[in-house]
Amino acid sequence: MSAPRRYTIAGAGLAGSLLALFLARRGLDVIVLERRSDPRRAGYVGGRSINLALAERGMHALRLAGLEQAVLTQAVMMRGRMVHVADGRVELQRYGRDDSEVIWSVNRGRLNMTLLDAAERAGATIAFGQRLGTVDFANQRVELNDEASGETREIAVETLIGCDGAGSALREALAKEIDLGQRFEPLGHGYKELEIPPARGVALERNALHIWPRTNYMCIALPNADGSFTVTLFLPNEGDPSFTRVVTADDAKRLFARDFADAVPLMPTLAEDFTANPVGMLGTLRLERWHLDRRAVLVGDAAHAIVPFHGQGMNCAFEDCVELDTLIAAGGMLEDVYAEFEARRKPNAEAIADMALENYVEMRDRVDDADFLLRRALERRLAERHPDRFVPRYAMVTFRRVPYAVAKARGVIQAEILAALTRGIARVEDVDLAEADALVRDALTPL
Numbered sequence: 179m180s181a182p183r184r185y186t187i188a189g190a191g192l193a194g195s196l197l198a199l200f201l202a203r204r205g206l207d208v209i210v211l212e213r214r215s216d217p218r219r220a221g222y223v224g225g226r227s228i229n230l231a232l233a234e235r236g237m238h239a240l241r242l243a244g245l246e247q248a249v250l251t252q253a254v255m256m257r258g259r260m261v262h263v264a265d266g267r268v269e270l271q272r273y274g275r276d277d278s279e280v281i282w283s284v285n286r287g288r289l290n291m292t293l294l295d296a297a298e299r300a301g302a303t304i305a306f307g308q309r310l311g312t313v314d315f316a317n318q319r320v321e322l323n324d325e326a327s328g329e330t331r332e333i334a335v336e337t338l339i340g341c342d343g344a345g346s347a348l349r350e351a352l353a354k355e356i357d358l359g360q361r362f363e364p365l366g367h368g369y370k371e372l373e374i375p376p377a378r379g380v381a382l383e384r385n386a387l388h389i390w391p392r393t394n395y396m397c398i399a400l401p402n403a404d405g406s407f408t409v410t411l412f413l414p415n416e417g418d419p420s421f422t423r424v425v426t427a428d429d430a431k432r433l434f435a436r437d438f439a440d441a442v443p444l445m446p447t448l449a450e451d452f453t454a455n456p457v458g459m460l461g462t463l464r465l466e467r468w469h470l471d472r473r474a475v476l477v478g479d480a481a482h483a484i485v486p487f488h489g490q491g492m493n494c495a496f497e498d499c500v501e502l503d504t505l506i507a508a509g510g511m512l513e514d515v516y517a518e519f520e521a522r523r524k525p526n527a528e529a530i531a532d533m534a535l536e537n538y539v540e541m542r543d544r545v546d547d548a549d550f551l552l553r554r555a556l557e558r559r560l561a562e563r564h565p566d567r568f569v570p571r572y573a574m575v576t577f578r579r580v581p582y583a584v585a586k587a588r589g590v591i592q593a594e595i596l597a598a599l600t601r602g603i604a605r606v607e608d609v610d611l612a613e614a615d616a617l618v619r620d621a622l623t624p625l
């Protein structure tokens with residue numbers, strides 16, 4: 179069977195619009211069905227995470243799309259974590275060696291609109307206000323619901339790519355056809371977005387991701403280009419404090435006065451924001467299958483929604499787009515292309531899902547802990563002594579494009595080395611460096 183000419187993508191969010199751009203640029207006929215109205219005309223309706231951390235994997239994809247500079251001009255550099263300790267101390271923990279190893283805070287809406295413009299320029303057609311409904315895989319037809327008129331119509335499709343996010347309608351349709359081996363693991367914690375306006379944001383270091391770690395919960399704040407910060411409060415769903423107990427604006431004011439006191443003067447609309455904004459749920463979606471022969475494949479959050487604590491969901495979704503585009507361009511039977519895409523990406527999606535969960539514990543509980551700081555200091559020292567072998571896991575995930583599964587596996591070995599070398603030791607100066615060098619050379623091949 180010849181390769182399809184027309185690719186129908188469900189969802190013009192971050193992954194859908196980037197993939198549309200890549201495929202249209204190859205001369206393929208691309209139509210994207212997007213449930214929402216065109217954000218460039220109707221205004222962006224986000225619903226979650228106003229800003230996002232963009233790292234090397236995402237940046238690489240944008241570079242390939244010719245959009246790196248356009249996005250960088252909208253972005254704010256974040257050099258490290260600014261940790262707000264409970265006793266009032268504030269300290270910057272750099273992410274990397276220097277300003278070549280940083281992450282970027284980008285506005286979700288602006289990034290999405292930049293991608294939509296570029297996808298259309300490349301020749302993709304984006305049909306807004308069109309929600310994918312049921313799918314008839316046997317006859318290759320889909321039902322579309324027009325969000326404005328409420329009318330329903332059917333269109334023919336050659337192949338479907340599901341970039342329709344964590345609540346994917348295409349995934350739901352596929353699950354009726356085949357066993358996807360779907361598991362959703364709720365985190366048991368939710369989040370709520372709050373704001374520090376530009377006039378108050380001047381009091382905070384702009385080029386950092388701020389964290390208020392409080393053992394079982396935390397607040398973070400990411401800078402925006404206008405000088406404001408978007409604050410995200412993460413709390414368990416049950417217990418004290420939790421979103422079951424911190425419900426009213428007064429509850430929120432009490433929690434902040436007790437646990438995030440230095441943020442309170444910066445948040446004049448805390449009570450209003452807390453009342454107006456919903457609690458978002460978090461969890462990990464794992465699937466055993468991502469595709470149905472040549473008829474459909476899932477990409478991005480539709481295939482592997484993860485918790486946001488490594489700031490990698492979008493970065494991973496962009497990496498998916500690069501991989502799928504490369505495989506489609508290489509040619510061959512589409513069922514083989516989709517199978518290969520799934521085989522290459524699934525182990526990596528599983529690895530970043532696990533690392534993102536681990537990072538939640540690190541961010542809320544470990545970043546101000548003496549043992550953690552000792553290991554971090556030793557990690558930096560070993561990275562300087564063995565730059566080709568010992569690359570901190572955070573750096574492999576964030577500043578390199580080492581497959582996530584490799585980063586996870588090497589991270590386990592590195593953690594064992596750090597644990598062995600710091601056992602019974604309080605200062606990094608006391609570590610036996612000859613022993614450290616031998617351990618590193620023995621256990622880690624050059625990367």
Ligand code: FAD
Pocket residue numbers: 188189190191192193194211212213214226227229230231232308309310311341342343344345346347348369458477478479480486488489490491492493494495
């Ligand atoms: P989405 O961005 O969700 O896009 C899906 C699109 O499909 C939307 O436009 C939607 O309207 C459309 N759609 C849905 N259903 C239908 C339908 N039936 N028919 C047609 N269209 C449909 N990632 C990072 O890399 N860095 C971060 O710092 C980061 N922070 C985050 C913070 C929070 C609180 C959360 C919740 C997530 C965060 N993420 C982050 C993850 C990131 O948001 C997602 O991984 C990313 O948005 C996935 O892109 P996507 O295109 O797959 O899905």
